[in-house]
Structures are given as structure tokens and as C-alpha cells.
Amino acid sequence: xxxxxxxxSRPQGLxxxxxxxxxxxxxxxxxxxQLRVRxxxxxxxxxxxxxxxDAKSYAASFQIDxxxxxGAIGEVVESRMEGFAPGDLILxxxxxxxxxxxxxxxxxxxxxxxxxxxxxxxxxxxHNMGLTGGTAWIGLLRVAAAKPGDTIFVSAAxxxxxxxVVQIAKAREMTVIGSAGGxxxxxxxxxxxxxxxxxYKAAPVLSGLTQALAELGKPxxxxxxxxxxxxxxxxxxxxxxxxxxxxxxxxxxxxNDGKAQEMKYLIRTIPARIRMEGFIYTxxxxxxxxEFYADMGGLIASxxxxxxxxxxxxxxxxxxxxxxxxxxxxxxxMLVRL
Numbered sequence: 001x002x003x004x005x006x007x008x009s010r011p012q013g014l015x016x017x018x019x020x021x022x023x024x025x026x027x028x029x030x031x032x033x034q035l036r037v038r039x040x041x042x043x044x045x046x047x048x049x050x051x052x053x054d055a056k057s058y059a060a061s062f063q064i065d066x067x068x069x070x071g072a073i074g075e076v077v078e079s080r081m082e083g084f085a086p087g088d089l090i091l092x093x094x095x096x097x098x099x100x101x102x103x104x105x106x107x108x109x110x111x112x113x114x115x116x117x118x119x120x121x122x123x124x125x126x127h128n129m130g131l132t133g134g135t136a137w138i139g140l141l142r143v144a145a146a147k148p149g150d151t152i153f154v155s156a157a158x159x160x161x162x163x164x165v166v167q168i169a170k171a172r173e174m175t176v177i178g179s180a181g182g183x184x185x186x187x188x189x190x191x192x193x194x195x196x197x198x199x200y201k202a203a204p205v206l207s208g209l210t211q212a213l214a215e216l217g218k219p220x221x222x223x224x225x226x227x228x229x230x231x232x233x234x235x236x237x238x239x240x241x242x243x244x245x246x247x248x249x250x251x252x253x254x255x256n257d258g259k260a261q262e263m264k265y266l267i268r269t270i271p272a273r274i275r276m277e278g279f280i281y282t283x284x285x286x287x288x289x290x291e292f293y294a295d296m297g298g299l300i301a302s303x304x305x306x307x308x309x310x311x312x313x314x315x316x317x318x319x320x321x322x323x324x325x326x327x328x329x330x331x332x333x334m335l336v337r338l
């Protein structure tokens with residue numbers, strides 16, 4: 001018998017444990033094009049907060065009293081799907097559960113045997129070789145068209161996406177300024193290669209960013225990779241060079257309270273001719289998947305890109321892991337190990 005987390009009420013503000021229930025999943029025979037899977041790793045990601053609302057978005061809302069879904073790594077136990085056999089390790093969207101039935105709607109893909117043989121751990125396909133690494137790569141190199149010599153500002157630089165952005169940018173000879181909260185996170189971002197780090201918990205973002213630019217001898221930023229919104233985004237407007245490019249990946253600062261964002265420097269989009277584009281990983285990933293895997297795989301193999309994992313153990317810990325994303329409890333990728 002498998003267990004799955006269900007959304008039982010829609011959160012108002014920051015979710016609480018009262019919004020979730022862990023329930024048994026019934027054992028059912030497999031139908032054609034289905035797999036029975038034992039999950040090994042689950043991903044929790046900020047975008048899942050939006051799926052808890054009853055609102056139109058790029059990802060379908062979680063349904064009340066239904067199992068939630070998300071990225072997971074699992075082992076095939078039984079197969080009625082062509083090309084899959086017991087023992088295969090797969091990436092799929094049947095997360096928030098310790099196992100169960102996976103159909104084509106959950107987009108199962110076998111992990112590449114050559115990558116695993118080369119030493120990549122399965123959970124790497126939930127971060128640097130998966131959603132978060134792909135988001136960083138696409139946002140930086142495709143959406144923002146960042147190039148060697150550019151000055152990059154990335155918020156939430158100690159998170160899963162932000163830390164990948166820092167390292168990809170440094171591997172391509174860019175100047176990188178990261179923002180993170182607290183001395184420990186800032187020290188890690190510096191260890192990743194960032195040229196300067198703004199501690200947003202110690203001082204206002206704008207003053208920290210302005211000071212970092214002055215110390216680096218840079219007139220402003222060419223690219224902003226936004227994971228936070230709010231004060232970070234406004235500081236980027238204030239310090240942008242002409243023709244700066246903003247890749248808007250996330251705005252975790254407002255996911256729970258929906259507060260209005262005051263932008264004092266938004267007017268600079270006109271004289272600086274700033275281009276700002278929101279993007280979603282799946283819009284472009286399948287067109288550049290092979291290029292991404294080859295490039296990121298090489299960066300990981302060379303040691304140019306690494307990842308810290310913040311791991312919670314057991315299916316019971318999944319909501320705690322998810323809620324930790326909003327209090328800054330993670331360094332690198334937040335994962336649940338089963």
C-alpha cells in the first residue's frame with residue numbers, strides 16, 4: 001500500500017499542515033501504458049505554492065482531496081508500458097507519494113544509463129540535470145542571452161536555481177553578483193565563484209548591490225536573473241545598464257501574501273531600454289534538451305557546477321520540506337529521500 005499527500009484545503013497565505021493529509025493509495029491492477037513505481041526521491045519546489053490556489057496559471061491547480069504531484073525519481077516495479085522494465089530508474093511527475101501507478105500523463109523518462117555509470121546520482125536529475133538546472137541554463141543563456149563579459153545579478157543565489165546560475169555564468173567568464181540571506185549562505189555563494197555577494201538580511205538590497213558594483217568597478221548590471229521579485233527587482237531596475245536583459249523566473253517574495261510590489265525605479269525601463277521576459281522551463285526545454293544535457297553534463301563532470309542538497313527523510317516530511325522553502329531553510333536543492 002502506497003501513501004500520498006493530498007491537498008484538503010486551499011491555503012490563505014503561507015500553507016500550514018492543516019492544508020495537507022497523508023492518505024493511503026489503493027492498490028489497483030496496471031492498465032496498458034502504466035507503470036508501478038517505488039519512489040526514491042521527491043522534489044519540492046516554490047512553483048507548487050501557486051498550484052495550491054484555484055486560479056488559472058501555467059501549471060494546473062491541485063484538486064482538493066486528490067493526490068498532489070511533482071517531480072520524483074522512482075524505480076519501476078512492474079510495467080505495462082513499452083520501453084520500461086522492472087529495475088529501470090525513471091524521472092516522472094508522480095511525486096508527493098512513496099509510490100504507486102504512473103501513466104503517460106506523468107511523463108516518465110528513463111534516466112540515462114551512461115550518466116549514471118559516469119557517477120551522476122539519480123537525484124541530480126531533480127536539480128542540476130533537471131528542472132532547476134534547466135531553468136537556470138535556459139533563463140540565463142536563452143532568455144537573457146547572457147554572454148562573456150556581462151555583469152550578472154542573481155537573487156536567491158543560494159537556492160537550487162540561483163546557485164546553478166552563479167556557476168553557469170562563471171563558467172562562461174561573466175562577472176556575478178549574488179544575493180542571499182545570512183552569512184552562511186553568502187559564504188557558500190562566494191565559494192561557488194560569485195565575485196560579490198549581497199546579504200539582504202544585513203542591509204537594503206539596493207545599497208548592497210550599488211556597493212558591490214562600485215567595488216568591482218562596474219557601472220551597472222547587464223543581466224538580472226530574478227527568483228525573488230520585490231526589493232531585489234527594484235534594485236535591478238535602479239542599477240541596470242542600457243539594454244539590460246531581465247529573466248523573470250520566480251517571485252517567491254510574494255507567493256504567499258500576494259502583496260503589491262512597489263517599484264520606485266520601474267521608470268528606468270524606458271531610458272535604459274530594459275528588456276524583461278518571464279519564462280517557464282517547459283516552453284523551451286524540449287527544443288534544447290540535448291544541448292542542455294551535453295553542456296550541463298560536461299560542467300558537472302569537470303567540477304565547474306556542483307550542488308548542495310538539503311534533505312528531509314521519509315514521506316511524512318514532505319510538507320515540512322516544502323514549507324522550508326519559504327523560510328530560507330534550504331541551501332541548494334530541497335529534496336525528500338524515501
